[in-house]
Amino acid sequence: MEGRSHLLVGLTAGVVLDSFVHLSGDPLTLAKTVTVTLLVKKAVYYFSVGFGALLPDIDNARSTLGHKLGVVSKGIQKIAGHRTLFHSLLGLVLGSLLAIGLQQVVIWLLSQRGFTVPADFVGASHLVFFGVLFGCIMHIAADALTQGGVPLFWPNPRRYGFPPDSHWRFRTGTWPEFVIVWSFMIIVGACIWQSVLVV
Ligand SMILES: [Zn+2]
Numbered sequence: 001m002e003g004r005s006h007l008l009v010g011l012t013a014g015v016v017l018d019s020f021v022h023l024s025g026d027p028l029t030l031a032k033t034v035t036v037t038l039l040v041k042k043a044v045y046y047f048s049v050g051f052g053a054l055l056p057d058i059d060n061a062r063s064t065l066g067h068k069l070g071v072v073s074k075g076i077q078k079i080a081g082h083r084t085l086f087h088s089l090l091g092l093v094l095g096s097l098l099a100i101g102l103q104q105v106v107i108w109l110l111s112q113r114g115f116t117v118p119a120d121f122v123g124a125s126h127l128v129f130f131g132v133l134f135g136c137i138m139h140i141a142a143d144a145l146t147q148g149g150v151p152l153f154w155p156n157p158r159r160y161g162f163p164p165d166s167h168w169r170f171r172t173g174t175w176p177e178f179v180i181v182w183s184f185m186i187i188v189g190a191c192i193w194q195s196v197l198v199v
Contacts, residue, residue: 001173001181003158009053010052016197019199025038025042028033030199037117041121042199044110046131048129052133055136056087056136057078057133058072059083083148095132099131103123135198145169149169
């Protein structure tokens, strides 16, 4: 899938996850008063999910994240190749380690700016870690719907996808991708509207 689709699918799925487990604190749509602390928690959560949703394409120098990282992405693409390591279970482990590091950076940045309550919350709830990990999982799941599939057990090159017959899957960037992404967003949007889901 394209970077923009990954971001939209990741963030929308993030709404669904948070609606059930309330990782990012009380729902905004039900809150009587919206505090800065709550807004910071939400921002950290969605930033983490969005980052995780783009992270696996770090191995593609031409991807949304690859453009920003330049040399790093080119290096990874050269050594491992696109849709290899970072689209596998091993990649999820690496992504988790990166997420633990990023979480420390976020906690430090928040406390530096005087947001000590959200900083403590991030430390206690592992908000960044779970957000990034969930974003990565959604990325790999979304790429599994495309013709190329994903090498889940890389370095084993065998690729997996859903539906298992690749003829039933779509090619990245073609119209079914946009239909799937937008249908998902519209359904989740309608659920929020009907208060079935909360943000
Ligand atoms: Zn990908």
